[in-house]
Amino acid sequence: MADIFLALLHHPVVDRHQRIVTSSITSLDIHDLARSSCTFGVRAFFIVHPVAEQREFAATVIDHWRFDFGRSFDSRRREALDLVQIVADLDAAVAAAEHLSGSRPTIAYTSARNTGGLSFAELRRWIEQPETRPLLILLGTGFGLAPEVLDRCDLVMEPIRGAGDYNHLSVRAAGAIILDRLRGR
Amino acid sequence: MADIFLALLHHPVVDRHQRIVTSSITSLDIHDLARSSCTFGVRAFFIVHPVAEQREFAATVIDHWRFDFGRSFDSRRREALDLVQIVADLDAAVAAAEHLSGSRPTIAYTSARNTGGLSFAELRRWIEQPETRPLLILLGTGFGLAPEVLDRCDLVMEPIRGAGDYNHLSVRAAGAIILDRLRGR
Numbered sequence: 001m002a003d004i005f006l007a008l009l010h011h012p013v014v015d016r017h018q019r020i021v022t023s024s025i026t027s028l029d030i031h032d033l034a035r036s037s038c039t040f041g042v043r044a045f046f047i048v049h050p051v052a053e054q055r056e057f058a059a060t061v062i063d064h065w066r067f068d069f070g071r072s073f074d075s076r077r078r079e080a081l082d083l084v085q086i087v088a089d090l091d092a093a094v095a096a097a098e099h100l101s102g103s104r105p106t107i108a109y110t111s112a113r114n115t116g117g118l119s120f121a122e123l124r125r126w127i128e129q130p131e132t133r134p135l136l137i138l139l140g141t142g143f144g145l146a147p148e149v150l151d152r153c154d155l156v157m158e159p160i161r162g163a164g165d166y167n168h169l170s171v172r173a174a175g176a177i178i179l180d181r182l183r184g185r
Numbered sequence: 186m187a188d189i190f191l192a193l194l195h196h197p198v199v200d201r202h203q204r205i206v207t208s209s210i211t212s213l214d215i216h217d218l219a220r221s222s223c224t225f226g227v228r229a230f231f232i233v234h235p236v237a238e239q240r241e242f243a244a245t246v247i248d249h250w251r252f253d254f255g256r257s258f259d260s261r262r263r264e265a266l267d268l269v270q271i272v273a274d275l276d277a278a279v280a281a282a283e284h285l286s287g288s289r290p291t292i293a294y295t296s297a298r299n300t301g302g303l304s305f306a307e308l309r310r311w312i313e314q315p316e317t318r319p320l321l322i323l324l325g326t327g328f329g330l331a332p333e334v335l336d337r338c339d340l341v342m343e344p345i346r347g348a349g350d351y352n353h354l355s356v357r358a359a360g361a362i363i364l365d366r367l368r369g370r
Contacts, residue, residue, distance in 0.1 A: 028213055032355040041348025076353045161370040163226025168261045169361065170217040176358035177365045184362070185346040 002132040004182065005097045005105060006037055006175065007046040008139045009090065010054070012146035023141040025054050027061045030084060031077065032172040033139070038080035040179035043100055043134070046093040047086045055086045062086075090138075090149065097136050105136035109145060110157035110178065112167045117158040120181035127182065137178060139171050187317040189367065190282045190290060191222055191360065192231040193324045194275065195239070197331035208326040210239050212246045215269060216262065217357040218324070223265035225364035228285055228319070231278040232271045240271045247271075275323075275334065282321050290321035295342035295363065296329060297352045302343040305366035312367065322363060324356050 008029060011022035030047060037045040047058050062084055065077045087093050097105045110117065127135055138145060138153065160167060160177050169177070193214060196207035215232060222230040232243050247269055250262045272278050282290045295302065312320055323330060323338065345352060345362050354362070 028355075032358055035353055035355055036358045038351045039345075039347035039354055076351075079351065080353070160224075160365070162224035162364070163368050166223045166261075166264065168220055168265070169224055170213075170220055170357070172355070172357050173217055173221045173361035176354065176361050177369070179347070180345070180362045180365065181369075183348050184366075 001130070002127040003043040003097075003101045003134040004041065004127065004179070005044050005046065005093070005134060005136040006033060006042050006139065006179070007048055007090065007093045007136060008033060008141065008171065008175075009145060009149065010049045010141050012148060013140045013142035014144055014146055016143050018143075020146050021142060022050065025049055025058050026141075029141070029172060030058060030061055030081070033175050034080040034084050035077070036176040036179050037083050040183040042083060042179065044085050044096065045083045046096065047084060048088070048090060048093055049086070050088055055088065058084075058086045090152065094136065097134055101134040103133050105134040106155055107136050107138060107153045108155040108157055109138045109140075109150060109153050110159055110174070111144060111150075112159050112169070113144070114156055114159055117156040119158050120178075123155075123157060124182050139175050141171055186315070187312040188228040188282075188286045188319040189226070189312065189364070190229050190231065190278070190319060190321040191218060191227050191324065191364070192233055192275065192278045192321060193218060193326065193356065193360075194330060194334065195234045195326050197333060198325045198327040199329055199331055201328050203328075205331050206327060207235065210234055210243050211326075214326070214357060215243060215246055215266070218360050219265040219269050220262070221361040221364055222268050225368040227268060227364065229270050229281065230268045231281065232269060233273070233275060233278055234271070235273055240273065243269075243271045275337065279321065282319055286319040288318050290319040291340055292321045292323060292338045293340040293342055294323045294325075294330060294335060294338050295344055295359075297344050297354070298329070299341055299344055302341040304343050305363075308342060309367050324360050326356055
């Protein structure tokens with residue numbers, strides 16, 4: 001079975017006017033996506049931010065739960081946060097995934113705005129094959145990944161569809177659902 | 186197809202020592218679960234809190250996005266937040282669901298700690314039947330719903346399982362996955 005990696009990008013992403021921006025790191029994103037990653041067997045979860053001070057903030061959030069207060073309050077969080085790696089850009093995430101898995105990952109994304117794309121059922125069957133390369137799933141903060149990131153992806157997953165036309169999920173909810181569709185039982 | 190309702194309980198829930206406590210309302214819970222509710226066609230999403238000041242806080246979070254700044258910033262949030270109803274206890278949520286749907290809802294929960302339970306596939310088939318009563322899904326904050334709430338439930342859903350034994354999802358992630366398993370496409 002192929003390794004799955006998750007990366008949460010804070011740059012380059014778009015705002016509501018489709019302008020390229022850098023978003024701030026949110027501590028709840030780290031916690032929620034780390035716990036979902038741990039539940040669904042993700043190999044590593046990358047927090048991607050170009051600004052050193054923001055990466056340091058993410059590190060303090062994680063250390064709070066790794067040591068002292070957090071560790072005694074809820075040891076299950078620590079296990080999830082051990083999956084987190086904080087990196088400066090997508091190249092660093094790809095390199096780290098390749099280092100862990102031994103082969104270059106296929107980079108994938110889904111978007112509420114796209115049409116078509118590989119179905120989650122097909123992708124699930126594909127990554128369950130023994131020889132499949134690792135999969136690196138990109139999640140965008142703000143109003144989504146910038147076009148230059150989408151251009152780097154090897155694979156587009158179908159959008160998550162619900163009961164009607166509305167599909168504006170939070171990145172925390174979308175990440176959880178994607179992992180459940182690929183690895184849930 | 187049966188109506189689905191969601192209720193997020195802040196009391197009675199348990200802390201890490203299984204003591205009965207009342208948790209605080211978190212604005213991101215409201216946003217994430219409202220957007221997931223809207224995506225998966227939930228009829229109403231109940232925020233349940235016994236303390237009036239906490240209910241007022243929830244109302245201000247919602248009004249911020251319904252009017253003024255929030256409305257112009259992201260109109261898609263408003264649509265989701267229109268599904269939110271703030272109530273004092275589970276009885277009020279059950280009564281409101283019955284008022285909206287015309288029949289008393291079946292009350293259901295899932296827990297990482299339980300074993301067995303109705304599978305999501307079976308429950309999905311059941312609620313797709315034309316004559317099925319509405320379904321009210323309870324979500325617990327803190328470390329989960331108190332035993333007295335579980336005793337009131339008519340139906341236990343199987344736990345959400347991932348790749349291994351770890352399944353400590355956030356309430357935002359668990360809610361999203363439950364709705365996707367019941368209504369996702």
